Amino acid sequence: MKLVGRIPVEPLDDERLTNIERRVVAGATDAAAARPVHAPRRYVGFAMAAVAAVVAGVIGWRLGGTTEPAPVVGEALPIKVDTQTERATLDIGDAVIQSDPATVFVVTRPAGGVLVAMTRGKVELEVGKRGDRAPLVVRAGDTDVIVVGTHFTVDYGDGTGDVDVRVTEGVVKVVRHRQEVRVAAGQAWQSGRGVLALADVGGPHGPSAATGAQGATAAAGTIAATDPQRSGSGLEIDMGTAPDVLHNRTAQVPDQRVPGGPRSGSGATSGSGATSGSGATGARNVTEDPKDPMRDIKKLIRSQRVEPALDVGKEDAQAIGEYHKIIREQDGEAESRAFYSIAVLQHLRLGRNADALNTLDGYFRRFAQGKRYTDYLPALWLRVRVLCLQTIDDRCRAAAYRYAHEVSGTPAAAVAERLTLTE
Amino acid sequence: MTAAAYVEDVLLVDRCLTGEPAATRELFRRHKSRVHACLFRVLGSNRDMDDLLQEAFLQVFQSLRGWRAEASLATWVDRVSVRVAYRYLSQRGRRVQTEVLVDDEAGPAFEAGPGARRQMARDGVKRLYAVLDELSPAARLAFTLHEIDGRTLAETAALVGSTVTATKLRVWRARKKIETAAATDPVLSEFLEPRGADVIPFDDSKEAP
Numbered sequence: 101m102k103l104v105g106r107i108p109v110e111p112l113d114d115e116r117l118t119n120i121e122r123r124v125v126a127g128a129t130d131a132a133a134a135r136p137v138h139a140p141r142r143y144v145g146f147a148m149a150a151v152a153a154v155v156a157g158v159i160g161w162r163l164g165g166t167t168e169p170a171p172v173v174g175e176a177l178p179i180k181v182d183t184q185t186e187r188a189t190l191d192i193g194d195a196v197i198q199s200d201p202a203t204v205f206v207v208t209r210p211a212g213g214v215l216v217a218m219t220r221g222k223v224e225l226e227v228g229k230r231g232d233r234a235p236l237v238v239r240a241g242d243t244d245v246i247v248v249g250t251h252f253t254v255d256y257g258d259g260t261g262d263v264d265v266r267v268t269e270g271v272v273k274v275v276r277h278r279q280e281v282r283v284a285a286g287q288a289w290q291s292g293r294g295v296l297a298l299a300d301v302g303g304p305h306g307p308s309a310a311t312g313a314q315g316a317t318a319a320a321g322t323i324a325a326t327d328p329q330r331s332g333s334g335l336e337i338d339m340g341t342a343p344d345v346l347h348n349r350t351a352q353v354p355d356q357r358v359p360g361g362p363r364s365g366s367g368a369t370s371g372s373g374a375t376s377g378s379g380a381t382g383a384r385n386v387t388e389d390p391k392d393p394m395r396d397i398k399k400l401i402r403s404q405r406v407e408p409a410l411d412v413g414k415e416d417a418q419a420i421g422e423y424h425k426i427i428r429e430q431d432g433e434a435e436s437r438a439f440y441s442i443a444v445l446q447h448l449r450l451g452r453n454a455d456a457l458n459t460l461d462g463y464f465r466r467f468a469q470g471k472r473y474t475d476y477l478p479a480l481w482l483r484v485r486v487l488c489l490q491t492i493d494d495r496c497r498a499a500a501y502r503y504a505h506e507v508s509g510t511p512a513a514a515v516a517e518r519l520t521l522t523e
Numbered sequence: 524m525t526a527a528a529y530v531e532d533v534l535l536v537d538r539c540l541t542g543e544p545a546a547t548r549e550l551f552r553r554h555k556s557r558v559h560a561c562l563f564r565v566l567g568s569n570r571d572m573d574d575l576l577q578e579a580f581l582q583v584f585q586s587l588r589g590w591r592a593e594a595s596l597a598t599w600v601d602r603v604s605v606r607v608a609y610r611y612l613s614q615r616g617r618r619v620q621t622e623v624l625v626d627d628e629a630g631p632a633f634e635a636g637p638g639a640r641r642q643m644a645r646d647g648v649k650r651l652y653a654v655l656d657e658l659s660p661a662a663r664l665a666f667t668l669h670e671i672d673g674r675t676l677a678e679t680a681a682l683v684g685s686t687v688t689a690t691k692l693r694v695w696r697a698r699k700k701i702e703t704a705a706a707t708d709p710v711l712s713e714f715l716e717p718r719g720a721d722v723i724p725f726d727d728s729k730e731a732p
Contacts, residue, residue, distance in 0.1 A: 101715050104673035107648055109563045120577045121551050128547040128584035215530060234591060462688050
């Protein structure tokens with residue numbers, strides 16, 4: 101039964117469409133007019149930002165004497181930054197942007213997202229988990245780096261050449277010429293070279309190892325953050341292909357700072373580094389909280405081998421598409437393998453733990469009865485890993501109990517047993 | 524979604540939210556074809572199509588403030604369209620086809636020329652949608668979005684707000700129902716499995732997860 105493309109859509113004639121359009125436009129305009137005016141909310145936001153800025157200023161003044169440059173908090177957007185001869189730190193609430201000398205960029209906040217448009221130089225970003233909010237995008241020339249919560253650098257040199265992206269935590273998406281690639285922690289991406297292992301790229305990381313001529317000084321710096329709409333001074337920023345209207349956007353209030361700041365969220369993405377072709381412990385690139393009382397046992401969990409995903413010779417998203425195809429078309433061992441592989445990629449490569457758990461739940465429902473396939477036990481262990489690396493709670497302990505009940509005499513079984521005894 | 528497309532969407536929505544008619548018109552023109560195609564494939568040829576299209580866009584504009592720019596605007600518009608279709612199916616008690624089938628007893632004109640084949644294809648479509656009328660709204664949406672609109676199971680599940688497994692099951696049940704109907708309806712059967720075409724047979728034995 102192949103029906104795609106076989107049922108032609110009856111076209112609507114122009115007159116009918118024009119009538120519909122007229123009614124829709126009238127209705128939409130009425131709806132917009134009937135909505136409450138949102139300006140007051142915006143003013144409340146401005147007031148809150150102003151209070152936050154004053155509080156931050158007072159705190160900074162009271163803590164005076166530090167050699168670190170005080171981050172700018174609560175600036176109204178858009179913000180134009182020209183770091184000139186010194187490094188600078190800009191805190192926009194949901195991200196901290198450190199920039200090298202001679203770096204120029206503009207920050208705007210379209211509809212809850214953040215757009216950092218670079219003209220030249222190098223920035224290092226630490227982005228808190230964005231949760232439900234729209235993504236943060238760094239634009240360097242024709243390259244877009246899309247991030248939902250991570251730590252990475254973007255080096256755009258003098259603003260005319262290649263772009264170099266290096267990810268130290270989490271995952272970012274790099275989009276260039278409509279091609280999208282995922283760059284995970286421990287990887288780099290360079291225009292012209294694509295994705296590389298960070299170790300293979302060499303060279304220093306971060307803005308402190310600046311690329312510019314004046315990059316040697318990494319001392320305390322100041323930031324020249326100006327609102328181009330108000331001051332009219334400063335450099336003209338080339339916004340690339342972004343619509344002109346972006347230049348004319350009215351200033352908006354930045355989001356409130358997430359409790360704990362970006363740093364607390366940036367380590368939440370689970371470790372990556374698993375390749376589809378080889379086994380992985382996933383222990384690399386996972387930020388550990390030194391105060392976590394469960395740190396040792398989590399370390400043990402990470403050190404256990406995770407059965408690798410089926411190698412279909414494709415990148416993550418495409419690979420998942422292939423797995424879905426296998427699930428649709430095949431049965432038994434192959435279907436089990438594909439199911440499991442999706443969960444592995446979701447957990448280890450994409451950091452989508454909730455999805456990984458859903459997939460695993462689906463796996464156990466699907467294969468609840470009958471023959472147990474090769475990936476049944478690895479799937480049980482993966483479930484322990486996903487749950488217990490998040491929180492060691494009853495759910496984690498139940499998963500560990502189930503695993504320990506099925507497997508004995510292996511290091512993973514010992515870890516599972518230990519997990520069941522934790523309080 | 525590229526950042527450029529994302530920014531364009533965001534700015535267009537911003538303009539729509541201020542009630543700017545030009546922006547509203549632009550959004551309508553950008554998405555009218557996909558909304559119409561989506562509604563048509565779900566509901567089939569339908570006398571209420573104009574009203575439904577209008578309703579879908581009014582819903583889009585009324586809830587535009589709720590768009591959180593996580594997915595592309597197109598995906599979000601699709602979700603609204605699917606919701607409108609679902610409501611329509613629910614209110615109509617599943618009965619959507621308004622056109623009367625003619626010549627129901629006629630067998631397939633296997634030896635006929637291209638004109639007759641086109642007519643038979645049209646009849647096949649009508650009979651297919653007649654069977655779809657018997658399905659629950661959720662099953663109909665899952666089947667039409669996946670099998671006719673060509674969306675993946677994951678996309679379909681996201682659009683109907685269900686899990687992939689549940690969606691897969693609904694599609695599977697709908698296919699079974701259609702196959703059962705086709706077993707006694709040569710026109711539908713010929714439409715679903717045209718002779719000589721490279722068609723992958725539906726694996727009846729496979730258990731849906």
